[in-house]
Amino acid sequence: xxALSAVAVWLQPVLLAGLVVGVTAGDPAxxxxxxxxxxxxxxxxLAPPAxxxxxxxxxxTAVAVAVTLVLAADFVLxxxxxxxxxxxxxxxxxxxxxxxxxxxxxxxxxxxxxxMLTMAVAALLLPLVSVALTTRTAPWTAWSRGxxxxxxxxxETSAWVRDGERFARPARxxxxxxQRVTVLSPGTYRVVERDAASPTVREWHLTAGETLTLRPxxxxxxxxxxxxxxxxxxxxPGAPISGVAWADAPDRDLTxxxxxxxxxxxxxxxxxxxxxxxxxGPSAAAAPLALLVTTTAAIGWGIYAGATAPDxxxxxxxxxxxxxxxxxxxxxxxxxxxAMLAVAALATLALxxxxxxxxxxxxxxxxxxxxxxxxxxxxxxxxxxxxxxWTVLVLxxxxxxxxxxxxxxxxxxxxxxxxSIVGAGAFVALVGxxxxxxxxxxxxxxxARYPVLAAMPxxxxxxWVMSGGGAxxxxxxxx
Amino acid sequence: xxxxxxRRTAITALLVLLVGAPMLALAPAxxxxxxxxxxxxxxxYAGLVAPLLATALAIIVLVRAE
Numbered sequence: 001x002x003a004l005s006a007v008a009v010w011l012q013p014v015l016l017a018g019l020v021v022g023v024t025a026g027d028p029a030x031x032x033x034x035x036x037x038x039x040x041x042x043x044x045x046l047a048p049p050a051x052x053x054x055x056x057x058x059x060x061t062a063v064a065v066a067v068t069l070v071l072a073a074d075f076v077l078x079x080x081x082x083x084x085x086x087x088x089x090x091x092x093x094x095x096x097x098x099x100x101x102x103x104x105x106x107x108x109x110x111x112x113x114x115x116m117l118t119m120a121v122a123a124l125l126l127p128l129v130s131v132a133l134t135t136r137t138a139p140w141t142a143w144s145r146g147x148x149x150x151x152x153x154x155x156e157t158s159a160w161v162r163d164g165e166r167f168a169r170p171a172r173x174x175x176x177x178x179q180r181v182t183v184l185s186p187g188t189y190r191v192v193e194r195d196a197a198s199p200t201v202r203e204w205h206l207t208a209g210e211t212l213t214l215r216p217x218x219x220x221x222x223x224x225x226x227x228x229x230x231x232x233x234x235x236x237p238g239a240p241i242s243g244v245a246w247a248d249a250p251d252r253d254l255t256x257x258x259x260x261x262x263x264x265x266x267x268x269x270x271x272x273x274x275x276x277x278x279x280x281g282p283s284a285a286a287a288p289l290a291l292l293v294t295t296t297a298a299i300g301w302g303i304y305a306g307a308t309a310p311d312x313x314x315x316x317x318x319x320x321x322x323x324x325x326x327x328x329x330x331x332x333x334x335x336x337x338x339a340m341l342a343v344a345a346l347a348t349l350a351l352x353x354x355x356x357x358x359x360x361x362x363x364x365x366x367x368x369x370x371x372x373x374x375x376x377x378x379x380x381x382x383x384x385x386x387x388x389x390w391t392v393l394v395l396x397x398x399x400x401x402x403x404x405x406x407x408x409x410x411x412x413x414x415x416x417x418x419x420s421i422v423g424a425g426a427f428v429a430l431v432g433x434x435x436x437x438x439x440x441x442x443x444x445x446x447x448a449r450y451p452v453l454a455a456m457p458x459x460x461x462x463x464w465v466m467s468g469g470g471a472x473x474x475x476x477x478x479x
Numbered sequence: 480x481x482x483x484x485x486r487r488t489a490i491t492a493l494l495v496l497l498v499g500a501p502m503l504a505l506a507p508a509x510x511x512x513x514x515x516x517x518x519x520x521x522x523x524y525a526g527l528v529a530p531l532l533a534t535a536l537a538i539i540v541l542v543r544a545e
Binding site for chain 2: 003028031032034035036038039040042043045046047048140141143144147247248252253254256257260261264268278280281282284285287288289291292295296299
């Protein structure tokens with residue numbers, strides 16, 4: 001497999017868009033996630049080549065489910081993009097699912113993955129370079145300026161202020177200063193007032209055009225799909241308190257370490273399971289270079305978006321920074337075509353990624369077109385429920401990691417099967433606890449968010465014991 | 480150094496580079512928050528230094544392993 005085709009399976013639009021939003025929002029985890037998105041596939045590329053004959057049924061099933069979940073996360077991104085373009089979200093899912101179903105099954109589709117990836121990366125870079133050159137601001141200067149703002153506020157040109165915007169996901173917004181919020185879609189809005197000793201919860205049944213007056217400390221719960229309009233010059237609810245807090249999250253301390261390790265283990269394990277081996281030699285240099293350029297571009301998008309319009313991360317819509325930044329930074333005349341180019345880049349990236357994902361299913365012995373159709377259909381059905389795409393992506397990568405990572409240690413087929421069963425079983429059990437028993441807490445809580453933290457070590461231990469406690473065989477097994 | 484040993488060393492180096500980011504961010508006294516030329520040390524590391532080192536390392540090993 002060519003180097004670019006190998007990394008195309010990793011460079012999913014949802015992964016890059018999630019990284020962009022993380023940087024835009026000043027997420028404490030954004031720096032190590034950015035590094036993880038780059039380093040995880042590099043580790044997979046350097047790992048020993050695959051011996052697919054040893055991949056067991058449990059691992060194959062886990063890869064098929066993981067591919068379905070990754071597709072679903074991409075489809076949710078398509079739904080968000082459709083909503084930002086003024087169309088119904090289901091239309092985005094339908095279009096993305098139709099393309100995902102048909103394009104990989106076209107003759108010669110696998111050969112198009114690398115050229116599509118190249119075009120997508122170039123198209124993603126062009127608007128970013130235009131923003132940098134037109135505003136004459138280097139990314140580090142933008143970061144530095146963004147990190148010295150006294151407050152993160154709505155500008156008068158913000159879409160949240162002019163026409164109002166739609167919340168793609170349910171949200172709980174905490175207001176640090178008073179603000180009048182205009183409701184643009186009828187519904188029930190819950191406000192928790194915290195100005196007394198015990199919090200007061202009020203539910204407001206509002207029609208379009210009515211306003212809510214919120215005081216400092218109030219918390220507003222918003223359902224997915226609700227449209228709201230905010231006041232210009234006021235602080236963005238839920239955003240960091242200041243530029244300094246955006247640049248250096250004040251809650252970064254050692255208590256975040258398990259979560260950081262969980263995220264990085266998920267990325268590395270997921271990459272080991274999904275990124276295939278590539279041909280070695282001079283041409284293989286294209287893969288690390290493509291990863292470097294794409295991740296750097298994602299960080300750049302996030303920095304410019306966060307420094308220009310911190311409200312771009314407000315609605316929980318992952319493609320919002322990429323689709324809105326060019327217009328906000330350069331004006332509608334220059335920015336609108338560049339915004340469409342960015343959308344085209346995400347779409348091309350998605351096509352390249354689905355062709356590569358289909359390639360992974362074929363490589364693990366699941367070549368039947370019916371299986372691909374089932375994966376796309378299930379993913380579309382899942383996306384229709386509008387889950388959080390980042391959570392769905394983490395589940396997919398985590399399951400693949402838990403079921404497949406131990407294969408590299410196995411000295412015998414039985415040990416590999418046992419490791420896969422234990423890894424996948426532990427992962428499913430930890431994910432299932434909050435669903436089966438909503439009141440029950442998974443301890444520690446980080447295991448509910450990153451089940452690989454327990455599932456992968458359990459799988460490794462099982463494989464090691466079943467292999468007789470010896471060292472891994474020389475010709476290691478991998479997907 | 481054999482190809483497989485070089486590859487193992489490179490993978491270890493990549494993982495060390497990766498873990499360096501949360502270590503720098505979460506260590507007591509927050510060394511990652513120190514600003515160098517206006518940007519925090521953490522972002523210089525996670526956004527520039529570590530990615531360049533990791534990419535160079537991967538290219539060397541992948542090209543040599545022909």
